[in-house]
Amino acid sequence: MGIHERKEREKEQRREEILNAAQAVFFERGLQNSTMDEIAEKAELSKGTLYLYYGSKEDLYLAVMVRGFDLLHEMCVDVIGSSGSPVEAMWNLGKSYYEFFEKHRNFFHMFYFLQSPTLHKQVSPDMMEACNAQTNKTWKLVIDLFQRGIEEGTFRKDINPIEAAVILWSSANSILIRIDNECERWKEQLNVDLVQVYFRSNALFLESMMTKDAYTSYASLLSEVQTQTP
Amino acid sequence: MGIHERKEREKEQRREEILNAAQAVFFERGLQNSTMDEIAEKAELSKGTLYLYYGSKEDLYLAVMVRGFDLLHEMCVDVIGSSGSPVEAMWNLGKSYYEFFEKHRNFFHMFYFLQSPTLHKQVSPDMMEACNAQTNKTWKLVIDLFQRGIEEGTFRKDINPIEAAVILWSSANSILIRIDNECERWKEQLNVDLVQVYFRSNALFLESMMTKDAYTSYASLLSEVQTQTP
DNA sequence: CTCTTATTATGACCGCCAGTCAGTTATTAC
DNA sequence: GTAATAACTGACTGGCGGTCATAATAAGAG
Numbered sequence: 113m114g115i116h117e118r119k120e121r122e123k124e125q126r127r128e129e130i131l132n133a134a135q136a137v138f139f140e141r142g143l144q145n146s147t148m149d150e151i152a153e154k155a156e157l158s159k160g161t162l163y164l165y166y167g168s169k170e171d172l173y174l175a176v177m178v179r180g181f182d183l184l185h186e187m188c189v190d191v192i193g194s195s196g197s198p199v200e201a202m203w204n205l206g207k208s209y210y211e212f213f214e215k216h217r218n219f220f221h222m223f224y225f226l227q228s229p230t231l232h233k234q235v236s237p238d239m240m241e242a243c244n245a246q247t248n249k250t251w252k253l254v255i256d257l258f259q260r261g262i263e264e265g266t267f268r269k270d271i272n273p274i275e276a277a278v279i280l281w282s283s284a285n286s287i288l289i290r291i292d293n294e295c296e297r298w299k300e301q302l303n304v305d306l307v308q309v310y311f312r313s314n315a316l317f318l319e320s321m322m323t324k325d326a327y328t329s330y331a332s333l334l335s336e337v338q339t340q341t342p
Numbered sequence: 343m344g345i346h347e348r349k350e351r352e353k354e355q356r357r358e359e360i361l362n363a364a365q366a367v368f369f370e371r372g373l374q375n376s377t378m379d380e381i382a383e384k385a386e387l388s389k390g391t392l393y394l395y396y397g398s399k400e401d402l403y404l405a406v407m408v409r410g411f412d413l414l415h416e417m418c419v420d421v422i423g424s425s426g427s428p429v430e431a432m433w434n435l436g437k438s439y440y441e442f443f444e445k446h447r448n449f450f451h452m453f454y455f456l457q458s459p460t461l462h463k464q465v466s467p468d469m470m471e472a473c474n475a476q477t478n479k480t481w482k483l484v485i486d487l488f489q490r491g492i493e494e495g496t497f498r499k500d501i502n503p504i505e506a507a508v509i510l511w512s513s514a515n516s517i518l519i520r521i522d523n524e525c526e527r528w529k530e531q532l533n534v535d536l537v538q539v540y541f542r543s544n545a546l547f548l549e550s551m552m553t554k555d556a557y558t559s560y561a562s563l564l565s566e567v568q569t570q571t572p
Numbered sequence: 573c574t575c576t577t578a579t580t581a582t583g584a585c586c587g588c589c590a591g592t593c594a595g596t597t598a599t600t601a602c
Numbered sequence: 603g604t605a606a607t608a609a610c611t612g613a614c615t616g617g618c619g620g621t622c623a624t625a626a627t628a629a630g631a632g
Contacts, residue, residue: 142460224457274528279539282517283543286516309505313508378618387582
């Protein structure tokens, strides 16, 4: 009796198809300017059907966002796997996050959504939980990396790996947001290149968290950022 | 012929009255859940009249936000004026920004709005310009403070004051946002107090920007943050 | 005080859209 | 073939941002 399983599979496939349509529309128009009618049309379904698979427009938005978090997580795993030491990995994470920002700007934009609680009106607890689970996974990667560095003696013993992760990730993120919104403004009015600021900020934080020993041996790595300014 | 002036005054007063009503409603419900009808009712005017004074709901929102920026700017001026050295002032700015966050949470929430360009659909260029002018003023305060510290020899000569301001302010801001949204989650799941992280992050940054001389003389100031952890 | 003109205010109305639900179509079970 | 179940549809509702013809009020002229 494989009928039940086939149905299950087909249902999952529908969910994916709807998600594909939603992703295309959200990427093009953003949350506010996308309509469920347009998503339905793109998915070649009626609007009512969308609501059989997702509870609200915002739930659908979050579901697309989770794909972005997946991608980001995968990227982090790759970077950490292909880097030597924790310090190097941390630095490479910063670089890769910038690449993610450039390459997947659409997903990055979606991530903003989580920062404004007033927008969450229609998000179901389930979907929110799924989203949190996904981000927790990635946080864990970074925290563990700090932990490893502390144990190996490259990061200071007196820092808390969780705190360090929060500080580094938050500051990196906030500067990327600023690049996204205000890059030209800073360039024109004050002749400051925010992209450079991003890398300097990362370097500064890493330096201040490293032990003296590690600092001398990794100085060349972090000085990459200086070579960008002639 | 004072009639014209009186009319001008009355018009300005109406604008203020509308702004007061809008502020009350936006504070209570946020941008998405506030309606122009409710604001009109609170202002004891018809909806149509609102549009004689403000171009859109979002313009009105920005106008309220500018009040928040005003408040913040005033606070910064006070703090800098009543602090001794640039380092001390910078540290106090961090503390005061946290107080602002706690006391004027409603304004802080409004500030998010600027980070999501997709929400700006209806903002008029004029209003946006007014908003930028206001934030530029405050940025200038912080940048000048760094400049002064560099000249006095408390901050390293090799840092760019503008970059330093961006890094410090952005990272502080992003951690406050995290406190706002996720404070309980971090406390419960990982037993981390984000408020402490906020102050540690500020201290870390300031330390890494100070000269060695300044560091030794201000160590006691920044160690405030440590005394919070038994 | 009266008439004309200019300014300010009104609220019914429009178009748009998220979400609903009674009804239709397709699929499975017997 | 038929009953039962599942999947899908699209017209409809309610709510809201924004508009505009009209009304009310105030100012100026005679």
